[in-house]
Amino acid sequence: MEIGLIILPFFGAFLAFLFHHRATAISLATGAGTVVLAGVTVAEVYQLGHPMVSALGGWPPPLGIRLRIDGLSALMLAMTAVVGGAVSLFTPGYFSRVRTNPAITAMFWPLWLFVWGTLNGLFMAADIFTLYVLLEIIMLAGAALVILSPAEFAASVALRYLLVTMTGSILYLMGVAILYDFHAVLDITLLAEAIQPGWGPAVALTLMTIGLMTKAALFPFHFWLPPAHALAPAPVSAILSALLIKGAFYLLLRLWMELGAGSLPYAAGQVIGVLAMGAIVWGSIQAMRQDSLKLLIAYSTVAQVGFFFLAFPMLLSAEGAGASEGWFGSAIQVTAHGLAKAALFLAAGVVLMARGQEQLTAMRGLAWQLPLTAAALALAGLGLFGPWLSGAGLGKGMLAESLHNDNQWWWAQLVTLGSLLTAAYVLVMLRYAFYPPRDITSRTVPVFLQIIPLMLALGSLLLGWLEPALLGLLNIHSGGQS
Amino acid sequence: MFKFVAVGLFSVGLFGVLAQPHLVRKILALNLASVGVFLFMISTAERGAAPADPVPHAMVITGIVVSVSSTAFALTLVSRVYRSTRRIHLNWWPSRPRQNKPGRDPWK
Numbered sequence: 162m163e164i165g166l167i168i169l170p171f172f173g174a175f176l177a178f179l180f181h182h183r184a185t186a187i188s189l190a191t192g193a194g195t196v197v198l199a200g201v202t203v204a205e206v207y208q209l210g211h212p213m214v215s216a217l218g219g220w221p222p223p224l225g226i227r228l229r230i231d232g233l234s235a236l237m238l239a240m241t242a243v244v245g246g247a248v249s250l251f252t253p254g255y256f257s258r259v260r261t262n263p264a265i266t267a268m269f270w271p272l273w274l275f276v277w278g279t280l281n282g283l284f285m286a287a288d289i290f291t292l293y294v295l296l297e298i299i300m301l302a303g304a305a306l307v308i309l310s311p312a313e314f315a316a317s318v319a320l321r322y323l324l325v326t327m328t329g330s331i332l333y334l335m336g337v338a339i340l341y342d343f344h345a346v347l348d349i350t351l352l353a354e355a356i357q358p359g360w361g362p363a364v365a366l367t368l369m370t371i372g373l374m375t376k377a378a379l380f381p382f383h384f385w386l387p388p389a390h391a392l393a394p395a396p397v398s399a400i401l402s403a404l405l406i407k408g409a410f411y412l413l414l415r416l417w418m419e420l421g422a423g424s425l426p427y428a429a430g431q432v433i434g435v436l437a438m439g440a441i442v443w444g445s446i447q448a449m450r451q452d453s454l455k456l457l458i459a460y461s462t463v464a465q466v467g468f469f470f471l472a473f474p475m476l477l478s479a480e481g482a483g484a485s486e487g488w489f490g491s492a493i494q495v496t497a498h499g500l501a502k503a504a505l506f507l508a509a510g511v512v513l514m515a516r517g518q519e520q521l522t523a524m525r526g527l528a529w530q531l532p533l534t535a536a537a538l539a540l541a542g543l544g545l546f547g548p549w550l551s552g553a554g555l556g557k558g559m560l561a562e563s564l565h566n567d568n569q570w571w572w573a574q575l576v577t578l579g580s581l582l583t584a585a586y587v588l589v590m591l592r593y594a595f596y597p598p599r600d601i602t603s604r605t606v607p608v609f610l611q612i613i614p615l616m617l618a619l620g621s622l623l624l625g626w627l628e629p630a631l632l633g634l635l636n637i638h639s640g641g642q643s
Numbered sequence: 644m645f646k647f648v649a650v651g652l653f654s655v656g657l658f659g660v661l662a663q664p665h666l667v668r669k670i671l672a673l674n675l676a677s678v679g680v681f682l683f684m685i686s687t688a689e690r691g692a693a694p695a696d697p698v699p700h701a702m703v704i705t706g707i708v709v710s711v712s713s714t715a716f717a718l719t720l721v722s723r724v725y726r727s728t729r730r731i732h733l734n735w736w737p738s739r740p741r742q743n744k745p746g747r748d749p750w751k
Contacts, residue, residue, distance in 0.1 A: 316720050317728065319720055320724055323720060324660070324670075328660050331653075
């Protein structure tokens with residue numbers, strides 16, 4: 162069943178590539194099937210109460226490859242399905258209004274389905290080399306999605322992204338090679354049992370961490386992200402920002418959770434904490450300085466990535482107190498951010514459809530002329546800030562609480578500071594929307610296209626209400642302590 | 644012995660990616676680094692007197708396929724960059740996406 166989550170999108174991608182005149186219909190059908198499969202799989206894991214493990218083709222490890230779905234994987238699969246479904250519904254309308262070149266649409270669908278299938282695989286695979294291959298597919302498809310942009314310098318931006326992530330992949334692969342040299346297994350669970358503290362695993366994990374940090378765009382490796390995410394067409398930006406970087410982040414979290422505690426020194430977590438601080442402060446300040454809507458949203462991704470990484474100082478703490486709660490908070494925040502960021506980029510797409518430009522000044526009068534989109538932008542901004550009972554609020558609260566319990570109060574202060582900075586750039590983003598709409602020509606945008614970002618933003622805000630279900634799901638992990 | 648050579652190649656490649664501004668050289672350096680990784684992997688197949696471990700071979704073959712395809716894609720992008728900018732290197736800091744002039748439809 163769960164293998165269908167990988168095979169179905171891939172199969173759909175091939176069909177959409179072959180029959181490119183019918184690409185939209187094929188892809189929407191595939192997307193619907195994938196969403197249903199993801200829902201069934203997540204429900205199954207939730208019912209099961211323990212991680213779902215299956216060996217592909219009946220081959221057991223070390224030779225075979227296993228898929229393992231625990232609570233974290235299931236949550237990421239669910240987020241990918243929701244965001245992916247919304248983006249797929251939004252895209253046909255967007256391309257028919259903004260672009261006239263059908264070749265772009267024809268290329269978008271296979272690439273996006275490849276990304277979707279690969280992400281699903283990434284969240285399920287339990288084999289560090291398979292994960293490398295999946296990361297490479299994501300990288301190639303992601304760079305190819307960036308060059309769908311009509312801008313002249315899209316190739317430069319895509320190439321920069323490609324070079325950075327290729328370097329990251331090679332660092333990761335070297336880590337895989339060293340780990341294999343020391344322990345002769347590739348399955349993460351088996352590695353976690355076999356791993357011994359020593360310089361070899363420490364070097365390997367350091368290389369893998371640096372490699373994945375470049376892919377997840379943690380400060381100071383974020384420099385490729387804003388131009389790539391701002392330049393791409395709106396649905397592509399939503400995919401890149403809401404989903405693609407989460408793949409690398411998820412993998413890094415997984416590696417540290419399973420392998421980090423035994424083999425990395427405490428200081429490594431503090432270094433990541435400092436980088437996270439840099440990301441939050443630098444990303445937020447840069448976001449405030451932008452005058453293009455999509456660049457502002459892209460810099461906000463840089464800042465939010467910092468929040469996700471705040472769980473890392475706890476994963477290596479000697480006491481281990483509250484460590485699991487810490488990454489729970491991070492995982493919930495990743496989910497809330499995925500929904501909110503997709504909402505922001507899709508709403509930016511609506512602004513572009515209505516006004517033909519993406520400057521912040523183009524949002525003048527938005528609250529009068531496109532109230533649904535203005536509401537979506539405001540609510541998604543709120544979803545990033547994280548008020549009480551919202552998904553991000555729940556995540557940040559758990560993060561701060563467990564940082565306190567873990568005697569790392571200095572990072573907990575950062576959560577508060579970061580939230581204030583988030584509020585600041587969200588207000589900067591919205592400042593023109595409430596100007597009276599004088600002398601503004603605005604094209605109408607169908608309500609359907611405006612509803613999609615609004616629903617995503619509401620989803621991000623209401624995620625906090627699902628707290629018991631989320632915690633129940635996340636408690637399903639290999640350690641099993643709950 | 645092989646491992647030292649492999650780590651050397653890997654380091655030279657990484658240094659090249661960071662230090663060389665020329666895009667084709669960057670891609671060559673990345674290839675050098677991945678050759679270093681492959682050499683390292685294949686040298687892990689030797690496990691004393693036991694027959695050689697087949698898993699690293701599988702990994703290296705997969706890795707070569709991935710490396711070839713990403714190199715091809717990167718070279719395509721380089722030629723596109725050259726055609727659009729007449730330059731064969733990137734600015735260190737990405738140029739800001741050009742702001743669209745107000746009132747002008749960028750898609751027409």
